[in-house]
Amino acid sequence: VEDALSATRSAVEEGILPGGGVALLNTSPVLDKVKVEGDEATGVAILKRALEEPLRWIVINAGQEGSVVVDKVKRSKKGTGYDAVKGDFGDMVAKGIIDPLKVTRTGLENASSIANMILTTESLVTDIPEKEKAPMPPMPEY
Template sequence: GGVAFLNALPGLEKVELANGDEQTGVRILRRALEEPLRRIATNAGQDGSVVVQKVMSLKKGQGYDAATDSYGDMIALGIIDPAKVTKAALENAVSIAGMVLTTNVLVTDAPDDNRPNAGVTADMGMY
């Protein structure tokens, strides 16, 4: 997973930036696009930045299999990273972020102190 986002990174090089704010936005987006794969690798006990750099140097269609700590053809490894779904998720996240940045007030639920602890989840490094 995460390879579809990495494949989008070259598109950021083509964006014409008018000012420093836009450059900052592209830097934030670049880091955000790398983060899913970085997190997958970190959760598998690997250095996420090293895995991201390695995958970026691979041919299109190749990626990282965290279960076996190996690199290869994603389809042959049985890993499907659907670009259409990934694109929709990114578009929605950017839309929400833009709305939050232009909103003066955000409303959220107050923390519920009586809610039971969720316990250990899969993304906490426990296997």
């Protein structure tokens, strides 16, 4: 309930976007107009791929092929996306699948900030995942 209330407040503050990763994917063509070379061009290519990932993972989690759906949405008109619950395509806003602009914007800003920090410090601190202990083998019957 608290998350829904917070999302509603964010939507009232800054507006809404088509949800399901569609808004991020729709911004990708703008990056084609950016004139950069070398490392900056690599950064733009990485960002373009990153903008596809939310939709790709929604589709994968729905048991479908992410790359196929991403390609179809890219070729569709803006605002058209994949409804993972119904398994069809359509206008995301008309279907009620929306995201608050503020949440999408701050998520992208924070991800960019973290990526910049990793690149400039050339290191990253993280937890080492613990290895799961092997389960005890079944006991033979006597």
